[in-house]
């Protein structure tokens with residue numbers, strides 16, 4: 651890992667190094683965050699993200715799964731991968747049976763998705779990112795890549811974030827109150843969350859053929875409809891024959907929380923750094939998978955405060971939760 655970091659540093663320009671030195675950095679979550687272009691990013695990932703913006707070469711037929719963290723990235727990766735590879739791999743020999751979805755669909759520039767590696771992948775590539783449009787290369791929209799964006803009701807996304815960061819934290823536990831203040835202030839990984847949601851929302855209104863906007867809750871409430879819409883958007887619509895023979899239902903059940911969580915790879919495996927040390931347990935990506943779990947952690951007052959904030963930030967945009 652140290653070697654990778656030093657290579658990244660070497661390829662980063664003096665100009666970006668000088669800029670990084672001036673950026674505000676703040677502690678509070680499991681790792682420090684740095685404010686870059688109005689977005690709080692994990693400080694140790696910043697150089698990678700700058701390299702993505704400057705060096706990632708999108709291809710016209712790339713499909714990019716963009717998510718606000720803790721909104722169901724793992725789920726969307728599993729669904730999009732299963733839908734788009736169904737003509738060549740069966741449910742019984744799917745790579746998802748032995749790999750976590752996060753590994754099967756690489757993040758652009760992070761966690762196994764180094765830019766050189768992405769160049770070697772055949773088209774059409776299925777890629778992922780947590781970055782907002784403002785931090786992605788503008789070529790993604792000018793060449794016309796399709797983007798599927800997934801976000802989640804903010805109170806549930808917050809509770810999921812708090813649990814995850816507490817698991818990752820090597821220091822003292824992060825209290826719910828502290829995490830709540832930071833999240834509502836806009837200080838959270840890839841936050842402020844409202845800017846992230848709104849940037850993709852506006853893109854989806856401006857370019858609906860290229861940007862599909864989804865909410866976690868709509869997949870939970872009507873997975874069959876969303877999976878069919880997603881397949882059409884990915885240009886691999888289900889045939890009538892497939893629909894009649896229950897393939898859509900099979901995709902939904904294969905990618906469900908229970909089915910993925912119960913696979914050995916997701917019960918015991920983890921994302922490894924060079925040297926084999928696990929830094930994210932796959933099981934931590936499958937906590938509860940419920941809509942409305944916030945009530946089990948946040949007070950009524952906290953819920954009302956977050957709702958007012960969301961109402962205020964999204965007012966007039968047409969986006970609602």
Ligand SMILES: Nc1ncnc2c1ncn2[C@@H]1O[C@H](COP(=O)(O)OS(=O)(=O)O)[C@@H](OP(=O)(O)O)[C@H]1O
Nearest residue numbers: 719720721722723724725810906907936937938939
């Ligand atoms: N298959 C499936 N179906 C439904 N829900 C699922 C699924 N897989 C993961 N999850 C839930 O998604 C939450 C994790 O979000 P992400 O995958 O976006 O995490 S990450 O940001 O990429 O680390 C996390 O939510 P919480 O349980 O509320 O914490 C996971 O449980």
